Amino acid sequence: MRTIGDEGRGHSSAQTVEVDLGIGERTQHLSLPAASVIEVMHANDVTFGATGRTVVEESLRNPIGTPRLRDVARGSGSVCVITSDVTRPLPTATLLPPVMDELHAAGVRDDQVLLAIALGSHRPQTEDELRRIMGEYYGRLRVLNGDSKGLVHYGTTSHGTPVDILEEVAHADVRVALGNVEYHYFAGYSGGAKAIMPGVSTFEAIQANHSMMVDPAAHSGNMESPVRLDLEEACRMVGLDFIVNVVLDEERNVVYCASGDFVRAQRDACRQLDRLYGCELHERADVVVVSQGGAPKDLNLYQLQKALDNAKHPVRDGGVIVLVGSCAEGLGQQTFERWMLEANTPQDVVDHLRREFKLGGHKAAAVAQILLRASIYLVSDLPDDLVRSCFMTPFPTVQNAVDTAMREQRKRLGREPRVLVMPHGGSTLPLMRVPGDEPK
Template sequence: MKVELGYGDGFKSLWIPEDMQADIMRAGSCPKMEGKEGRKPVEEALLCPIGTGRLRDLAKGRHNIVIITSDITRPMPTWAVMPDILAELKQAGVKPSEITLVFALGSHRGHTKEEKVHLAGEAVSREIRCIDMDPNDFVHMGQTAHGTPVDVTRAVAEADFCICLGNIEYHWFAGYSGGAKAVMPGVSTREAIQINHSLLTDEEAVVGNADSPVRRDLEEAALYCPIDFILNVILDEHKNIIHAVAGHYILAHREGCRLLDEIYGREIDEEADIVVVSQGGRPKDLNLYQMQKALDNARHAVKKGGIIILTGEAGEGLGEPVFEEWMVNAGSPGEILERIRREFRLGGHKAAGFALTMEKAEIFLVSSLEDEFVRSIFMKPYHELQDAFDAAVISKGRGARVLVMPYGGSTLPILRKERRG
């Protein structure tokens, strides 16, 4: 059986012998949503918002509208949805000069001019102002019960109408992406993000839980920095929009989560000896910081003592300085877990995610990183997927059970007995 896994802008090929027990985890069948008269998902969602009126009605009389969208590390196709958003705003009488598109960086790097144009689309980037959030210019708007400061970039804080865009997929401690995450952590300070993310140590902060304490906290932040409307999309394995929800930042988001579960929550009968996983290529495999999400989903599918083959180019290395410092300076994965319990730091939480997986399974990393460096962060280095797989088969034997997750950041393995319980 031949399988191709996304790697950077291309693929890595894998041949699995026909006599091995191997399954490929793909999304469930779900036709592209189209409404009456063949309307596309975004058009249909904007026509039938959940929990609010239409955007064209809500935005009437507003003169400082901000649209928050994802940065370059996310697959959100901003360029594909902005024309419909702008059409609604024009129907409300809003002028292009009254609209700002803000790229939510969170704790990530800023964009180049070319990246901004790519994300927004050339026509949109010419028509309205498109900016990165300013990490040094924030407004304090309140504080959540958990103590998270609602410190929001000024362009968003001073707007009189806020629209949040995003794609919904599984998130390893916020339950799901999308919704109010555009504000927290999207356009918040690093300190605020760190305090919110410290809730990841709570036992309920797990993938697929929409009531995660992390999400409850970030949705409370939206009470201080109001979100007037959201448009969230669900993508297929090729990053095409197959579903969209619009309207209230909680009600519409939860409907999107339900749809995501139908497509990407995949039951398995038992855990595998070898799990081969990829984020699906760019932009999700730019660095190890982003690849951790696919790794965490794979952790739910691998047997204790098994092997996970994590595949991604990681052309930008680890991708975050604190994450790198925690990984490079640790003496063992256990040391990282001890450190996160006594000293929570944003960036360190990703190192803890790797360490948590390493407690359960060995990680073979197929990437562009130097071999010696990969060994120093407790993983076995490979540059070809086939080489890594062949080594895993030698270790576990031809009778090993294999699971391939070509889009590991999107598909969530669920043990059948767990769902029934």
């Protein structure tokens, strides 16, 4: 699946490689000289068999580390199902019916189920978004959507993270979390305990936990990231009875599902994610072209940073990252926006984080650290002046941006630049295998 000629992913002739890159609800076309292309990075060629609801149902019949959900929930008076908001590609509408079938088999009625949207620091969902999230269960379940009545305090983790959980979630007899597992740039992977923390927790707790992102072990692909371990410690204090975590292919189909214990099932899904999206590279790129794959994952620059972070691994020092994403909702988070716009240089943003860790600012600093190594050309729907204020160079099309990047790199290097294309950059993780050639 990572060969250049895959149908629907990009194709090549003797002279060119043609690729379509997602940006919002549309695509932009890119044509490259074939001799310059290292590869068009897609998922590994892994066959999973069935997809969609069938996969979820099979997983629910065979949970990892727990009884079936129907047995966990039997006799309970209230169940809270926690799920992701629209900034995540989780197909809740696919997962919810089989989960509800299990709860019905336990004797749980629809009016005993609360669906909590794991907003973390994100905004509440609109009615149209809730309809899309819930599918056939829209209007049938009570919903918690940023309107909690209060918090329940469980103490603090050994790291000092306060464990405060939305009251309605805390008071449920049974808690079930739905999630998708993908790479996370400092928690290692998403899924599992992240539904509780930060999903239904507080800004203060999220900030305390995320402050560990500066630890060298807090990086994509580490199942034992200190950030992850702190989340799981908090989750044990609260109690999470059952998870349903899925792995999605590049077309956002469910190809794998792990259900059951919130640690063991999540780790199982992580291993499957690595099989699919852990991509070995043996050459660094002068130009990396990266997209999140379009909506909903490129709603704002704050979310687009995830693809940017994966692109930092293969780019050479002094190279260019062409970042493609709509950012239709702007920069996406107030602190992130303020830190970016108030700084005079990228180094100012990094220094700000060293003086003061603040949620939102942490992503600004992550972007700034990349800018200290490489230029970022941004193809988006943001105003040009706003893009420049974020120390990036705006371009109207990906073709224009890449042509400019290759021309500049050709001048700098005195040779033809080497290009890597990552059409689903938030999902595919380049695993660099270039001895003695680590970026600074």
